[in-house]
Amino acid sequence: MVQQARAARTRQLLMRAAAQTFAEEGFVAASLSTISSRAGVSSGALHFHFESKQVLARAVEETAARAISRITRQAEASDVSLLQRLVDATHALMHSLEADVVVRAGFELAGTTPRRSEALDLRGQWQHWVEQLLVAAAAKGELADGIGPEEACAAVLAATVGFEVLGSTDPRWVARSTLRHYWEFMLPRLAPQDTLPALVPCGTAPAPAPACPGAGAVSVCPHPQETD
Template structure:
C-alpha cells in the first residue's frame, strides 16, 4: 500500500510540475528534464509513469477536464439555468486563477502538437454553455428575440477570450472581470421577470464545484 501511495504521489508531483512548465513556457519549449527536476524525481521515474511528453500533457488536460465535468454534473435543482451559468463562470474563472493544472490544461487546448488529444477543454466548456442556455430558452428565462444559440456564441467567445488573455496577464482571469461582463450581458439575455432573480455577482455556490 505504501508503494502504491508513493507511486500516486510521484505521479501527482509530475503532473503538477508539468502543468507549471506548460503554463509558463508552452508545450514545445518545456523539457522533460526540467519537469522531472521541478517534481524532484529522476528522469527514469518520469518515464515509468509517462512514456512521452505528449502523454504527460494529456494527463494534465484530463485533470483540468474534470473541472468541466464537475460543472456538467450539476443537477440544476438549486437555481435557474441562467444563475447556474453565471455561477459556473465564476467557479471556472477562480480555478483558472488558482489552479495551475487547470490553467495549463486550457493552454494545451491551443497546442498544434496535440491535435489528437482526448480532452478538448474549450469544446467541452462551449458544449456545456450551449446546453444550459438551451435549457434557459425552454424554461422561458431568455429575453424575447434572444436565441439560445446566439447567446451561447457570445458567452462562450467571451469566456474563452478571458482565458486566453489570462495566459499572458493573470488579471484577465480574476473573478473581478466577470461582474461588469454579466452586468452588461444579463439585461440583454434575461427575460424581465428572470433578470430580477439572477445575481450578476454570482451566489455562494459560485465558489464551489456544482452539486
C-alpha cells in the same frame, strides 16, 4: 501500502510540474528534463510513471476535463434558474483557471499550435455544455424576447474563452470582479426584465472571498474586498 502512496505522490508531483511547465512554455517547448527537475525527481522516475511527454500532456488534459465536468455537474444540481447556473459555472471555471495550474495547462494544451492530434478539446467540452444549457433556457422562457440560444451562446463563449486566453498572462482577466462586470453588462440583454432582480452576477455558489450579499438588482453586487 506506503510504496503505493509514495508512487501516487510522485505521479501527482510530476503532473503538476508538467502542468506548470506547459502553462508557462507550451507543449512544444516544454522538456522532460525541466519537468523532472521541477518535480524534484529523477528522469528515470518520470519515465516510470509517464512514458512520454504526450502521455503527460494527456494526463493533464484528462484532469482538467474532470474539473470542468465537476463544475458543470455542480451547476446542474443547484436549485437556481438556468441562467444563474450559467453565471455560477462561469465563476467556478474562472476561479479554477486562476487557482489550479492543471486546469490552466489543460486549456493551454488545447490551444497548442501545431495542435496535437490526440489532444482533448476542453473548449469544445465547455461550449457543448453552454449550448445545451441555453437551449434549455430558451425552451423555459428564460431568455429575453428576440434572443436565441445560438447568439446567446456565441456571446458567452466569446467572453469566457477570451478571458481564459487573456488570463494566461494577466490574472485580472479571470478575476471574480471582471466576470461580475461582464454579467452586469450581459444579463439585462439575455434575461427577461422581470427575472433580473433574482439574478446574481457575482454568482451564488460559495467562493474563497466573502459571499455576495444576496440576490438583488443586477447592477448592485459588490464584493468589499475587490478593487476595480
